[in-house]
Amino acid sequence: MKEGKAKVFTEQELRRTLRVISKKSHAKRNTALLWCSFGLGLRAKELASLRVENVLGADDQLLEEINLSSAMTKGAKQRFVYLTNSSLTEALGSYLAERQTQEGILFNPQAALFISQKGGAFTPNTLQQLFHRLFTEAKIQGASSHSGRRTFATTLIEKGADIKAVSRLMGHSSISMTAQYVEDNPLRLKEICRKLF
Template sequence: MTKKAKTLTPTELRRVLDHIATRKHAARNRAMLLLTHWAGLRVGEVAALRCSDVVAADGAVRETLVLSAEQTKGRHSRTVFLSERVRKEIATYLRAVPSHNPERALFYTQKNPLRGFTANTLAQFFFGLYKAAGIDGASSHSGRRTFATTLASKGVGVRVLMRAMGHRNISTTIGYVDANDDMLRKAIELA
């Protein structure tokens, strides 16, 4: 059985974000990472984003992303709702980017600014970010697991969580949620 990606605590996420702030391309790297932690996007979905997916004709960051079947893991289109704080992160990143060609990858790379990251290179990149920040056991899937666990700990129902994760089966969603001590304490207080 393979070990699941680590779910980050708020302190651990802050440590990763602090590390990112000291490196090149901080706005890009922060926005990419937070799309996994705060919007539950898969690393492949982040890599597949185009400027036109995120930026409306008037230049504003969209409130929803409509991911095509080609952009998702299961080849099923899905809608992702972006919170205000996620939209602010994307807007901050976009101010640091000189060009907003609608067909360009949202997240550029030095080697290929038009196509951007592949899912595999972004997964490796995230692994390196977590490792450099001293977070053991974290991987490109840690953001999604943290997203799911955070929502569950705040009482979000499993069906809503399933849709937010883009899953088609509740059992898949349940596997993403960690039951931590704080969640158990809160549950016991309900009895």
């Protein structure tokens, strides 16, 4: 699917996907992955690049901000994303607690944040395949690993965030690029016109 054209989820579709994931193997990891995609607007490459040290401080507490270095992002542009949404931090904390219990050791700060079934880091491609499988199991048509990113941008705009702030969170060099990610909602457009005068 062409980038920027992936399906934008409704809240109901996101909840349905989370419900389906919760009943499958690797539920906590996949829930955390989904929240990082939809709650931070991260690309598959960025998710695959995340290390434990990007989200956990020296005190093993979740950081409030993730520094995505230029090596981790498309276009080699450093940016920050924020671990401030409670659903996101709860999912990530739950996954990390499960992983620490299973591994029985303190985390290696350089270890991949998300571990595949084989015990290694995901590649961007294997993450894209995982998202495709999860969305297929949830019976969501037209979704891809980029759906979280598009949903993130669209939801922020619908909730009143200014496009400049959304552009910065997305790591775009121009507001016009961000505008391409945002899907117009006819109900929202009608409401905007209704409140014109």
